[in-house]
Amino acid sequence: MEPILDIKGLRVTFQTNDGPVEAVRGIDLSVKPGETVAIVGESGSGKSQATMALMGLLARNGKATGSALYRGQELIGMSERNLNKVRGDKITMIFQEPMTSLDPLYRIGEQLAEPLRFHRGLSRAKARPRIVELLKLVGIPEPERRIDSYPHELSGGQRQRVMIAMALACDPDILIADEPTTALDVTIQAQILTLLAELQQRLGMAILFITHDLGIVQRFADRVYVMRRGEVVETGATADLFAAPAHPYTRMLLDAEPAGRKLPPPENAPVLLDGQNVEVVFRSSGGLFQPADELRAVDGISVALHQGQTIGIVGESGSGKSTLGRALLRLLPSAGVISYKGRELTNDPAAMRPMRRELQLVFQDPFGSLSPRMTVGRIITEGLMIHEPALSARERDVRAGEALAEVGLEPGMRNRYPHEFSGGQRQRIAIARTMILKPKVIVLDEPTSALDRSVQKQIVDLLRDLQQKHGLSYLFISHDLAVVRALADYILVMKQGRVVEQGQTEAIFDHPAQDYTRTLMAAALETTRFRQEDPAPVLP
Template sequence: MNDANSTVLTVKDLKVNFSTPDGEVQAVKGTSFSVKKGETLAIVGESGSGKSQTMMAIMGLLAANGKVSGSARYGNTEMIGADLGRLNAVRGSKITMIFQEPMTSLDPLYTIGKQIAEPLVHHRGMGKRQARARVLELLKLVGIPEPERRIDSYPHEMSGGQRQRVMIAMALANEPDLLIADEPTTALDVTIQAQILDLLADLQKRFGMAIVLITHDLGVVKHVADRVVVMRRGEIVEQGTRDAIFEHAQHDYTKMLLASEPSGSKAAPPANAPVILEGRNVTVDFEIGSGILFKTSRKFRAVDSVNVTLRQGQTIGIVGESGSGKSTLGRALLRLLESDGRYRFDTSDISLLDRKAMRPFRRQMQLVFQDPYGSLSPRQTVGEIITEGLYVHEPNLTKADRDKRAIEALKEVGLDPAARNRYPHEFSGGQRQRIAIARSMILKPKVVILDEPTSALDRSVQRQVIELLRDLQQKHDLSYVFISHDLSVIRAISDHVIVMKSGRIVEEGPTDDIFESPAQDYTKALIAAAFTH
């Protein structure tokens, strides 16, 4: 690997099949590409396109029901069909991989120091003292604060961004020739995402390693990739240099992906539009360390004296990093958790209402969650899920009436009414989110709070969901509170933006004002991170 232009990995006619109860499923259908030393190759495509399975097959990490054929050569070593000994000589040493969700990749029972040391002991035969010294070097290299203290921390004691840095340190322990990064920033806030991408670029220059970046975020690809491979349904439909793909895309699918960035803008409602939901001096405290295992407890202030005024037909976007209080504020406005402050819905003061007294208001104040799969019962049909609220709020409806309403709700969100007899696992992520929206819309609400409703979706699906929400808002004169750390989505759907940090509002105003001329340094940093990377 001494030649600066040498090829690190060559893949030819790679195929991946999975055996299922319904027969063979072709996940990857004969892909061919190469990766050169020092370059970043991005593999892009929607969920299910075969991006991750391609690299998992090369690493010998397919599920038990997976079969792979073709060729993937690292230097003179054929990875496909290699025995465990040959694979282990390469994996973790010459080719390493980091995943989207570090919490599921890190062992919760071991300190991060021991986990980073493992490849050093296994591949280099280092002793404990030597490995610990190298781990401290790696923690400093990836920017972990106070590495001497953090080396003995457990994964749950670290933030998402810090855990991802630990995964990078582990991957770099043996200075690999190739780093495979599978959606390494998708679950992170924009500022942390920018830091991780900068870190990878810096480490790549330092070690001269190649990077394969698997992602559906074309904004990231545009700024970090040298070459791009576009995959769809298990096949490569187009590949070329970054500039060629972004400026002269040939395939219709590539053009569709490039056009999927959320766009457009939302006009503000009239200044005299009636106030539909209001929270004054909203404050939420959580008890930390309470219970039989703790002698003392303390209060953590998640939301600190926040004021929100939502008008009819308005969309307020709430942005901020993880832990800023966005979601907690949304739930407080719906009176779903204990909080202090004054609350008004329409013309009613709901500040002191208990759970029973709040019930009549619930149908008009709906919530859509981030993970549609987690919020939909796997044991109920789609029809049962979306009509569940009718049993509570319209108990006199007949079965035929409920079925009619289900059909109307599914049509309204662009789904086949026949879907009401199927189960959530039979649908894609975007379709499941439409089902979650239908469940809210069937009750004909006035206010919908949407908590990261598009963050788990591909860009093309995000765009469809945003367009659906716009159409529903216009049709029913709805008011939205849209919570997200994705600023491009917030810009496309909101007419007013609230920026939160540490439980407080640091800045708010019309969407164009916030994005074009932010006043606060924190807002400027968020916007720079979102639109520079």
């Protein structure tokens, strides 16, 4: 069978302040009709940039050379007008970071209607039933109501599902899925993968699947390309590659997994952050013929975070995890008593400003929180300009390099811009921006969701080391239960704004008391990646 997509000698080069950077170095790749092909590799390996090149979506300083044929049509160098006839219709893409792909000023129904109106000529009225159908397919609750929601009113996982619905709207020939389950909890991951498999079988579309989760690859892909530093180091049928990986880098990816347990805090450790009966209620004003709506995102939760402790907050998308984290830092209006070191925190932004240095937050979507107009060095040191104004520019620059080195990036990268980094690298930059201030309490909202397993191990080790050295306290919000188990002392399990179970980490994992918790654990086991018994080799 002839390939539907045939890539030969593809190269992607970015012109940066430090000179040209070659992100993709002459790769060959093909996809046949109805086939699922996975591209795997660590953050920065070039897997996303390769697909962005064939879609004509590289940043302005990026240039693609080589060949990418879709049904005999050359995509590299194709005019914008002709590309628009292909992308969004014949070839669609699910992006890694949904909040930066959805327009915050438009309702999701309006945005889902765009490809249907442009490529299918449907009116708004005729597009609406199809949009509701798509939202149902991707598991959005109450689609008839959610169709009129804005992106900020959805959880991270729900926003990603909207992006998946948009990509599937026109029944594409090829679906490029760039980390489509990164922001989803374990139960929804399985649903989305099943949905994609069913749609592929029904429509006969090909899927080019970009991921760092090898568990998904093993269950989902027919063939695999393994990328490292812009090059394909190994390729083959999925079963053969997992059974007998030939390259040591592939073997390292298979064996990577966050492991170990953190040391518990002292029994007499003082409480730093204390929340009692915390509530967050979102209210809509309603319309002319619609009553006002009320959503209790956080419903009477109490939590006490001790010095040196990590509390893991787990639950499905939309359970209120992120909202609780922001409420405890008074980053959104909330009811209840919240205190830090015995001092009550108010909803007054001015009163909270002096305390922000010690109470920090790492956001789930790094690209949305990093200014595209600033270099990484300026982004990282922005907090120092507020909280340590006496530092010279040279001192700030040195601190920026040290912070980048701490999170596993080259200090010289501080002169680049966010768009020049992979999703995982951007997340590490976001962590560096927080760590540079040496806070006391950090709310980590899915800080490893965009990272591959090998980098997750590094970040988990980094967080443990910083915690032990400085006595830091973490609220760790995540749907990745393997990471939570490696990092947390105590766990809160949330569902629909409430805590349904809580306790010591090992007790929750080994003896969950609630059916909901057991469902989360079972889904995590189902999506656990393939494991090899042999130890990983030392890479040259």
